[in-house]
Amino acid sequence: MDTLKSLQVFRTIVEKGSFTKAADALDMSLAMASKHLQHLEAYVQAKLLHRNNRNLSLTEVGQQYYAEAVHALDILQQAKTKAHDGSVLPEGKLRIIAPVWFATPYFVNLLAKFQQDYPKIELTVDLENRFTDLIAEGYDLALRVVNTPQDNLIVKPLGKIDFYYVASPRFLARHEPPTSAEVLSNLPGILPNYTHMATTLKPYNSSNNTVMMAQMALTGMGAAILPEWLIEDEIAQGRLVKLFEQPFSSVAIYAVYMNRAFLNLKIRLLIDFLGENLIKND
Numbered sequence: 696m697d698t699l700k701s702l703q704v705f706r707t708i709v710e711k712g713s714f715t716k717a718a719d720a721l722d723m724s725l726a727m728a729s730k731h732l733q734h735l736e737a738y739v740q741a742k743l744l745h746r747n748n749r750n751l752s753l754t755e756v757g758q759q760y761y762a763e764a765v766h767a768l769d770i771l772q773q774a775k776t777k778a779h780d781g782s783v784l785p786e787g788k789l790r791i792i793a794p795v796w797f798a799t800p801y802f803v804n805l806l807a808k809f810q811q812d813y814p815k816i817e818l819t820v821d822l823e824n825r826f827t828d829l830i831a832e833g834y835d836l837a838l839r840v841v842n843t844p845q846d847n848l849i850v851k852p853l854g855k856i857d858f859y860y861v862a863s864p865r866f867l868a869r870h871e872p873p874t875s876a877e878v879l880s881n882l883p884g885i886l887p888n889y890t891h892m893a894t895t896l897k898p899y900n901s902s903n904n905t906v907m908m909a910q911m912a913l914t915g916m917g918a919a920i921l922p923e924w925l926i927e928d929e930i931a932q933g934r935l936v937k938l939f940e941q942p943f944s945s946v947a948i949y950a951v952y953m954n955r956a957f958l959n960l961k962i963r964l965l966i967d968f969l970g971e972n973l974i975k976n977d
Contacts, residue, residue, distance in 0.1 A: 696734040699771075702764050704731035705743065709761055710790075710833040712751055758830045762953060769959040785961040786815030792829075793838040795822045796905035796925045809968050816961050824889045824903060829953050835962050837951040838969075840922075850949040851966055854974030857923045857942035860896075861935045865915035873938055885911045885919040892920055894943070948973065 707717040708728065718728040736743050743757035753761055772787065793802075797820075806818060821834075829837055840856060860879070862870075873879050876895060884896030889903045899917050902908050909926060912919040913934055920943050929935040950966045 696731065698735070698738055701731040701735040701738070702768060704728055705735050706761070706765055706768060708732065708744070708751070709753065709830075710788075712833065714746075714751075752831055761830060766959060769961075773960060785813050785964055787961065788817045788819060789836070789961050789965065790819045790821070790834045791836050791838065791965075792821045792823055792827055792832075792834045794840055794905065795824050796909075796922050797838065798822055798906060799924045801924050801927075805969070805972055808972070809965060812968070813961070813964060816964075824887075824905070829951070835952070835959075836965060839949050839951050840946050849953065850951050851970065853948045853950055853966075853970050855945040855947050856974070858920050858944050858946060859923060859926070859942050860918060860938040861912055861921055861926055861930070862918040862938060863913055863915045863935055864933065866912075866918065867936060869915070870918075876939070879918070883917040885917040892943075894920060896920070 704717065704721060704723075707720055708714055711717045711720060714725055714728050714732075718725045721728065732744065739756075739760060741756045741760070742754050743760055745752045745754055769787070773785075806820065810816060810818060826839075827834060827837065829835075838853075839850075860876075862882075870882055873882060879895045880897055882896055883899030884894065885900045885902070885908050886892060886894070886896065886898055887903070887905065887908065888901040896918060900911055902911065905921065905925065908919050909921055909929070911917065912921065913929065918938065923942075926935050930937060950969060952962060952966075
């Protein structure tokens with residue numbers, strides 16, 4: 696059996712999270728996909744996947760082998776491209792996960808500009824506020840907004856984003872605007888329920904979705920702490936008002952990935968691009 700093909704099947708199984716989906720994507724039978732994995736496990740003399748009828752996950756050995764297999768397959772693809780047209784043109788799928796509030800015109804326009812520069816890179820952008828296991832869930836890169844990054848991951852700081860106290864004019868017509876952060880306890884707040892914010896706002900409404908929190912603030916359901924990217928148009932149009940000119944906090948944005956030794960070209964290009972363009976320079 697072709698070991699190179701078995702590597703490609705293994706990669707697709709992990710990325711799709713399913714033997715059935717991988718077989719469909721590769722236009723082969725489910726039995727053949729299973730045989731390729733069995734061949735690869737026999738070849739490396741190690742179990743690579745835990746699998747049953749409901750779940751699929753990499754073993755500890757499988758995690759490391761998957762990272763190295765992806766790197767090797769990407770190198771082979773780059774060599775093939777270089778032999779074909781004399782230059783390395785990055786191509787293929789690039790899976791990114793980022794916070795929910797990255798669903799803004801500002802960030803999407805950056806992705807569009809990146810894809811104009813590298814049109815053969817196919818982007819998949821998932822949005823989650825939870826931390827994810829990059830290898831187990833098949834992501835190439837995570838963008839995270841945290842004060843302290845995890846020790847077991849490789850991170851590159853990309854800049855900082857400001858979060859502001861905001862409220863709608865409708866809300867402020869019913870509540871006296873605060874003169875300082877100390878009197879915020881008089882105001883009902885819209886707070887995230889997926890993280891803790893050290894604020895004196897009175898907990899009132901909450902959501903696990905930052906975009907939903909912005910919509911709640913727009914309708915006057917409370918004061919909220921929201922990232923500048925998400926609310927800049929609403930502030931400019933007067934639909935939301937900053938309660939204070941100074942931000943509540945400035946939080947670092949990090950590019951997070953698993954292994955510097957196996958960082959392929961398309962991931963490196965996106966990290967470099969975001970490092971140069973993600974944060975506005977006033």
